[in-house]
Structures are given as C-alpha cells and as structure tokens.
Amino acid sequence: MHELYTALAEYYDAIYRGRAERVKEEIDFVEEIFREDAGRRVSRVLDLACGTGIPTLELAERGYDVVGLDLHGEMLRIARRKAEGRGLSVEFLQGDALSINFEDEFDAVTMFFSSITYFDESAIKQLFNSVKRALRPGGVFIADFPAWHYSGRANPTVWDERKGEEGIVITDWRELEPAFQKLRFKRLVQIIRPDGSVRAFMVDDELNVYTPREMRLMAGSCFDDVRVYGNLKRDMGPRESRYWLVALKRA
Ligand code: SAH
Numbered sequence: 498m499h500e501l502y503t504a505l506a507e508y509y510d511a512i513y514r515g516r517a518e519r520v521k522e523e524i525d526f527v528e529e530i531f532r533e534d535a536g537r538r539v540s541r542v543l544d545l546a547c548g549t550g551i552p553t554l555e556l557a558e559r560g561y562d563v564v565g566l567d568l569h570g571e572m573l574r575i576a577r578r579k580a581e582g583r584g585l586s587v588e589f590l591q592g593d594a595l596s597i598n599f600e601d602e603f604d605a606v607t608m609f610f611s612s613i614t615y616f617d618e619s620a621i622k623q624l625f626n627s628v629k630r631a632l633r634p635g636g637v638f639i640a641d642f643p644a645w646h647y648s649g650r651a652n653p654t655v656w657d658e659r660k661g662e663e664g665i666v667i668t669d670w671r672e673l674e675p676a677f678q679k680l681r682f683k684r685l686v687q688i689i690r691p692d693g694s695v696r697a698f699m700v701d702d703e704l705n706v707y708t709p710r711e712m713r714l715m716a717g718s719c720f721d722d723v724r725v726y727g728n729l730k731r732d733m734g735p736r737e738s739r740y741w742l743v744a745l746k747r748a
Contacts, residue, residue, distance in 0.1 A: 557586070682704060
C-alpha cells in the first residue's frame with residue numbers, strides 16, 4: 498500500500514517535480530496565513546507527514562524552527578540527506594501523526610499535499626485533538642486537500658519524468674466511491690534504465706474525499722475558529738482545485 502513512500506521513496510521528488518517547483522508559492526501563502534490568521538507570532542513549526550521534506554526544508558530555509566514527522570524511514574532518510582546538503586538544521590522524527598504526544602510546543606502545525614486525506618472521519622478527529630494539544634494558544638493548524646472533482650480527471654492519467662539516467666513513466670487510475678467518499682488510487686510506476694530494462698511498481702492507495710463544509714464542521718468540533726480557503730489565496734472561489742484548512746486554537 499505504501500510503495501510510493503518506501504520502495505519508491507528515492508523517486509518521490511522526481512515523480513512530483515512540478516510540485517517541488519511550486520513549493521515557494523505554497524510557503525508564501527502559508528506565511529501569509531501565519532501573519533494574518535494566527536493568534537501569535539509563528540516561529541516553531543511541526544510539519545506532519547513531511548515526506549522527503551519539500552515544504553519542511555522551505556520553511557527551514559526561511560528561518561523557522563521546524564520539526565518534520567513522517568511514518569516512513571525511507572522518506573525521512575531523503576529529507577535528512579537534503580537538509581544536510583542545503584546546510585539546514587531540521588529535526589526529523591519517525592512516527593505516526595495519530596500518536597503524537599506534544600503539549601503546548603508549536604506555534605503552527607502543517608500537513609501538506611493532501612496527506613490529511615489519509616485519515617477517515619474517526620482518525621481525523623483524533624488527529625485534530627492531538628494537533629490542538631501540540632499547539633500553543635493562538636497557534637494555527639494548516640492542511641491542504643484536493644477538491645471533490647479532482648477525481649473526475651480523465652482516466653488514466655499518464656506522464657513521464659526523468660531521474661538522472663533513468664526514465665519514469667507514471668500511469669494513474671482514480672476511482673471514486675461517492676457513497677463512501679473514498680478515492681481509490683491505483684498507480685503504475687515504471688522505472689526505465691538506460692539499457693532499456695524496466696522495473697515496475699504498483700501503488701494501491703485509498704484516500705478520503707472531504708468537502709470544504711465537512712472539513713469545516715469536523716475541525717469546528719475541536720478548534721476554536723476554522724476557515725477554509727481556496728488554493729493559494731485567503732478567499733474561496735466557486736471552482737477551486739484545492740482547499741486550505743486553517744484551524745485556530747484560542748489565544
Ligand atoms: N507533506 C509532504 C509529503 C506528502 S506524501 C509533501 O508535501 O511533499 C504523504 C506522506 O504522508 C508520506 O511521506 C507518508 O509516509 C506520510 N504518512 C502517511 N500516513 C502517515 C501517518 N499516519 N503518520 C505520519 N505520516 C504519514
């Protein structure tokens with residue numbers, strides 16, 4: 498189920514090359530939320546499900562004191578290597594976001610790139626409670642998640658990338674179960690070596706689909722103030738492709 502974050506961890510940044518190129522814009526937006534929405538000055542940040550550290554290291558680069566946490570050691574190994582290469586000091590911890598046990602420690606908690614959709618309704622409540630506990634008063638939780646029609650993209654979606662000498666061909670198939678609000682995600686990743694030989698990996702994931710209203714209601718039963726914004730602006734349009742949950746702990 499987690500091949501993308503284990504066997505394919507070394508290929509994650511190449512598969513999502515476009516996203517790594519856009520991360521500065523994302524963190525610009527996150528900093529705007531820190532300034533405009535948070536009830537305290539943000540300096541210490543916990544980045545949950547940090548993966549290979551794409552957003553984590555951008556935050557560190559901008560001077561935040563960042564802790565990254567992820568379930569998979571393979572992803573963290575890459576994140577640590579990148580931090581070292583860029584001369585950044587970030588603490589990376591291996592663990593389950595659902596079992597964090599921080600109290601009053603962070604000015605902000607982040608969870609980027611749809612990672613929050615790994616959690617179903619009951620898990621997400623547990624997540625909200627632990628995140629709120631980890632936050633200092635006035636602290637903010639930020640998580641982005643895709644719009645419902647994300648799954649309505651043409652099936653299959655095929656694209657290719659490169660990593661050094663190797664070619665990567667990615668074929669995605671998404672199937673939505675509207676009644677259960679589950680997105681079944683099947684991905685075939687083919688790694689093609691210069692000699693023409695191929696290694697193939699199957700990724701089989703199940704994600705949860707949430708509407709902005711559902712996210713607002715669920716987060717609202719735990720946090721003191723909840724906003725859902727559209728993509729990269731503190732506002733909401735009728736046709737957003739991605740939403741940003743901003744949940745506040747009272748100052
Ligand atoms: N936030 C990163 C990575 C997103 S990929 C980015 O923006 O690039 C999703 C990540 O969630 C993977 O690295 C995976 O290992 C992690 N993950 C999945 N379930 C998790 C859990 N229960 N606790 C912590 N991390 C988890």
